[in-house]
Amino acid sequence: xxxxxxxxxxxxxxxxxxxxxxxxxxxxxxxxxxxxxxxxxxxxxxxxxxxxxxxxxxxxxxxxxxxxxxxxxxxxxxxxxxxxxxxxxxxxxxxxxxxxxxxxxxxxxxxxxxxxxxxxxxxxxxxxxxxxxxxxxxxxxxxxxxxxxxxxxxxxxxxxxxxxxxxxxxxxxxxxxxxxxxxxxxxxxxxxxxxxxxxxxxxxxxxxxxxxxxxxxxxxxxx
Numbered sequence: 001x002x003x004x005x006x007x008x009x010x011x012x013x014x015x016x017x018x019x020x021x022x023x024x025x026x027x028x029x030x031x032x033x034x035x036x037x038x039x040x041x042x043x044x045x046x047x048x049x050x051x052x053x054x055x056x057x058x059x060x061x062x063x064x065x066x067x068x069x070x071x072x073x074x075x076x077x078x079x080x081x082x083x084x085x086x087x088x089x090x091x092x093x094x095x096x097x098x099x100x101x102x103x104x105x106x107x108x109x110x111x112x113x114x115x116x117x118x119x120x121x122x123x124x125x126x127x128x129x130x131x132x133x134x135x136x137x138x139x140x141x142x143x144x145x146x147x148x149x150x151x152x153x154x155x156x157x158x159x160x161x162x163x164x165x166x167x168x169x170x171x172x173x174x175x176x177x178x179x180x181x182x183x184x185x186x187x188x189x190x191x192x193x194x195x196x197x198x199x200x201x202x203x204x205x206x207x208x209x210x211x212x213x214x215x216x217x218x219x220x221x222x223x
Contacts, residue, residue, distance in 0.1 A: 030090050048091065053066050069105055107181075111177070115180075168211075176204060176207035
């Protein structure tokens with residue numbers, strides 16, 4: 001306490017005793033983790049699990065997905081342990097990996113949601129029809145015997161979908177992502193990419209049609 005009764009401020013740049021103890025504990029467990037001692041991973045996992053899930057939920061807004069991200073993060077931590085140089089705390093390093101994986105999962109799920117909307121997966125009533133020149137569907141979408149949800153959510157299809165998206169002409173991919181994944185209005189996309197309204201509509205139509213045909217083909221074949 002200070003003479004005037006107030007709390008004494010901790011000098012800047014000096015870590016709290018609690019933080020020093022936490023860092024020391026991490027260092028001890030990290031050394032054991034490097035030696036491959038099973039208890040070390042269990043200790044770290046238990047210590048950070050709930051906080052990691054909450055951070056991941058902030059990105060993906062789904063607890064089940066967040067728990068998957070945490071599992072993937074620890075797999076990456078073990079795989080990359082030899083590359084950890086101690087330039088930051090072990091916890092900071094782990095949570096940086098977690099954030100990167102959560103961001104990637106969010107982008108992938110957003111793209112998947114856009115494609116599912118495009119295909120009418122999960123919609124009630126009659127399926128949509130294929131696009132005409134104005135961006136509307138021109139023919140009915142085939143009904144699938146296999147579950148579209150199960151097929152679309154397979155990890156293998158996700159990887160193939162990423163490759164297919166990357167193979168699209170750059171402008172088509174940009175317009176599709178901004179319009180159908182990010183939800184931008186047409187006017188904002190035109191301004192961002194320097195496109196005319198007509199060109200933007202054509203690019204979006206071509207991207208949607210290409211993605212629809214690719215996904216529909218994969219689903220019919222069972223991916």
